[in-house]
Amino acid sequence: MKKSYNHIHILIGILVIFSSSIISCSSSLQNKSITQKTDPKKAEAIKEITELYKNSAYNKGAIQSILSIAEKDTMNFDSYVKIAELASEFCYNTASLTDIAKSVYHAKTESEYFKTLGDLAVMKLDGSEEISKLAYAISNLNTNQNTTVEKEIQALQKTADFKTIDEAKAYNKSILHKILKTLPKQLTTTL
Numbered sequence: 001m002k003k004s005y006n007h008i009h010i011l012i013g014i015l016v017i018f019s020s021s022i023i024s025c026s027s028s029l030q031n032k033s034i035t036q037k038t039d040p041k042k043a044e045a046i047k048e049i050t051e052l053y054k055n056s057a058y059n060k061g062a063i064q065s066i067l068s069i070a071e072k073d074t075m076n077f078d079s080y081v082k083i084a085e086l087a088s089e090f091c092y093n094t095a096s097l098t099d100i101a102k103s104v105y106h107a108k109t110e111s112e113y114f115k116t117l118g119d120l121a122v123m124k125l126d127g128s129e130e131i132s133k134l135a136y137a138i139s140n141l142n143t144n145q146n147t148t149v150e151k152e153i154q155a156l157q158k159t160a161d162f163k164t165i166d167e168a169k170a171y172n173k174s175i176l177h178k179i180l181k182t183l184p185k186q187l188t189t190t191l
Contacts, residue, residue: 045070045077049084056088063087066101076104079114086118090172091179096121096128103135113138116153122168123160130156 049070053063063084070080080101087097097118104114117135121128134152141149162168 039074041077042070042074045081048081052084052088058091059087059094062094062098065098069101069105073105075110076107076114079104079111079118082115083118086122089169090122091175092125092172093121093128096131099128099132100135103132103139106136106139108140108142109144111138111141111144113149113153119165119168120153120156120160122172123162123165124156125161127156127159 046067049063049067053060053067056063066080066084066087070077070084073080083097083101083104087094090097100114100117100121107114114135117131117138121131124131134149134156138146138149162171
């Protein structure tokens, strides 16, 4: 009888420890979700990216990827919004923009460089691999400024097909216009 009584005490002790660890885990999860809900920068960024997703006529997959990544992060929300805006507006180099967003997620510090790389991704018609590699390098920086990165960005800007984002936007509009102009012809010939 004494042995079974000891087993019951041990079993009760284990259950108490187990239940208190479950309570501890659930309360820490609640605290994390509360913290995430109260981060105004994150909430605003998620709202803006969600609106971009809803209103975009194309690249919804890329915008959804950027949104999913941003929802998991704790910083650089301005960069996510900028990258999502570019993905919603431009019909090319979407993979490069998504790669930049992935690097933003792995960043160790806040950085304005990611927004600049987003612009470069649409200002260059090729070279997305270079931009993705630079974004990855930036994500490993422990500081928000780096002269080597700045020189690499300047070198990429010199080789850009468009010198300003406005020039890239004009090119993008011309592409979209051509696509929309030929689209009805394609639909008519296939019917």
